[in-house]
Amino acid sequence: MKTVLVTGASGFLGWNFCKLARKNWQLSDVRISGTYYTHALDIKGVDMIRLDLTDERSIREIFETVRPNAVVHTAAVSSPNFCQTHPDLSYAVNVTASVTLATICCDRSIPFIFTSSEQVFDGERSPYTETDAVCPINLYGEHKAIAEREILQRYPIATVCRMPLMFGCVPPTASSFIQPFLSAMRDGRELKLFVDEFRTPVSGETAAKGLLIALDTGMSILHLGGRERISRYEFGLLLKEVFQLERARIEPCRQADVKMAAPRPRDVALDSSKAYALGYNPPSLKTALLEIRGKV
Ligand SMILES: NC(=O)c1ccc[n+]([C@@H]2O[C@H](COP(=O)([O-])OP(=O)(O)OC[C@H]3O[C@@H](n4cnc5c(N)ncnc54)[C@H](OP(=O)(O)O)[C@@H]3O)[C@@H](O)[C@H]2O)c1
Known part of the structure; x- marks a missing residue:
């Protein structure tokens, strides 16, 4: 074994x-x-x-x-x-x-x-x-x-x-970036998300x-990046739509508006074609979010 x-x-x-x-x-x-x-x-x-x-x-x-x-x-x-x-x-x-x-x-x-x-x-x-x-x-x-x-x-x-x-399902001991988004959206709290920070999430x-x-x-x-390059703001809007969070209040903001300890790279989209050729096949973000809806 x-x-x-x-x-x-x-x-x-x-x-x-x-x-x-x-x-x-x-x-x-x-x-x-x-x-x-x-x-x-x-x-x-x-x-x-x-x-x-x-x-x-x-x-x-x-x-x-x-x-x-x-x-x-x-x-x-x-x-x-x-x-x-x-x-x-x-x-x-x-x-x-x-x-x-x-x-x-x-x-x-x-x-x-x-x-x-x-x-x-x-x-x-x-x-x-x-x-x-x-x-x-x-x-x-x-x-x-x-x-x-x-x-x-x-x-x-x-x-x-x-x-x-x-992003996705988590054990009680951990989190992903969408859990705080969801909590703010469900409570109807304002959520400011970057329009100028891009990632290829999975x-x-x-x-x-x-x-x-x-x-x-x-x-x-x-x-091992995803197929879609997306800003946090666009991701928030997609999350709102897929999870049908009518109370969500998403506002656009820019990286420069928020002071954080670590500098944040603006656009670290990954080209993952090498992994795709090996059979790595990330679904669309919408499909991935539909799969976890009701579980997070
Ligand atoms: N999450 C993302 O979006 C993201 C993006 C890019 C890269 N990554 C990379 O992907 C990997 C997984 O990230 P993740 O989000 O799953 O991280 P995570 O949720 O923060 O989990 C970190 C894990 O490391 C353990 N750990 C921390 N300090 C330790 C120590 N001193 N000794 C032993 N174990 C220790 C934690 O154990 P306890 O919780 O039990 O203390 C936990 O199991 C990491 O290499 C991370 O840098 C993550």
């Missing part, structure tokens, strides 16, 4: 990945071990273990306990604003721990998937392909870019998946399908 270790299973993407893997894999053939850090969570069919990525001994121990045949690394300090104000923690988790995991996977010759971000780019020359040079404008993106480089230097057959903005389930493809195909760098 094979064992796949999923770090960050209590987080948004790790949880979506575990749910999809549990559906797709025969549990008699593959055991799924998932990690949490501060949010203990039960996921049916997944063995959950606590892991502190800032503690190298804890990382090494988990390999001895779980003896994985592959690692999908979704754990991260994932908020750009938090990373900007906590640079040491961001570096420890997003760079040091990720490189340690990759090095151990290299020593054991097992597949390693690292989840990076669209924010390794500056947002001025989209859409970005896998061969474009990275040029981050905030610490989160900078740390992801350093991790990507060091991981691939140490373990050239590791896979770096650059994830886009993601649902957590679609992203998880992309990670499965990455695990199967073993590409070096793979963009």
Whole structure:
């Protein structure tokens, strides 16, 4: 029996990945071990273990306990604003721990998937392909870019998946960007959304399908963006329409109107044609939202 270790299973993407893997894999053939850090969570069919990525001994121990045949690394300090104000923690988790995991996977010759971000780019020359040079404008993106480089230097057959903005169903321990949107819209509170910030979002389930493809195909760098480039404002209007939220009050605003700790790239749309050619097939945003309506 094979064992796949999923770090960050209590987080948004790790949880979506575990749910999809549990559906797709025969549990008699593959055991799924998932990690949490501060949010203990039960996921049916997944063995959950606590892991502190800032503690190298804890990382090494988990390999001895779980003896994985592959690692999908979704754990991260994932908020750009938090990373900007906590640079040491961001570096420890997003760079040091990720490189340690990759090095151990290299020593054991097992597949390693690292989840990076669209924010390794500056947002001025989209859409970005896998061969474009990275040029981050905030610490989160900078740390992801350093991790990507060091991981691939140490373990050239590791896979770096650059994830886009993601939305969808969440466990009680995590969130995605639409949950606060929905809460404001349902309450009839004003929601100001950027008209000048563009992304190529996908649902957590679609992203998880992309990670499965990455695990199967073993590409070096793979963009897992959606097919539609959309602003937050346009996304909000689509959400209002699909979820039939009559009370929603969406107002346009610009990035420059809101002061945040981390600079925000303007347009980090990903060109994901390489993944599409491998069978990654994100549905339209409308279809993806219809699929999660009533579940979020
Ligand atoms: N969400 C997006 O839109 C988006 C966009 C682009 C890229 N990404 C990338 O995609 C991946 C998944 O993101 P996500 O949204 O699922 O993140 P998330 O919901 O914030 O989950 C983060 C996970 O990391 C774990 N974690 C945090 N600090 C840890 C530590 N010191 N030791 C061990 N585990 C720790 C958390 O555990 P606890 O909660 O149990 O503490 C949680 O399971 C990340 O690499 C992120 O950078 C996300």
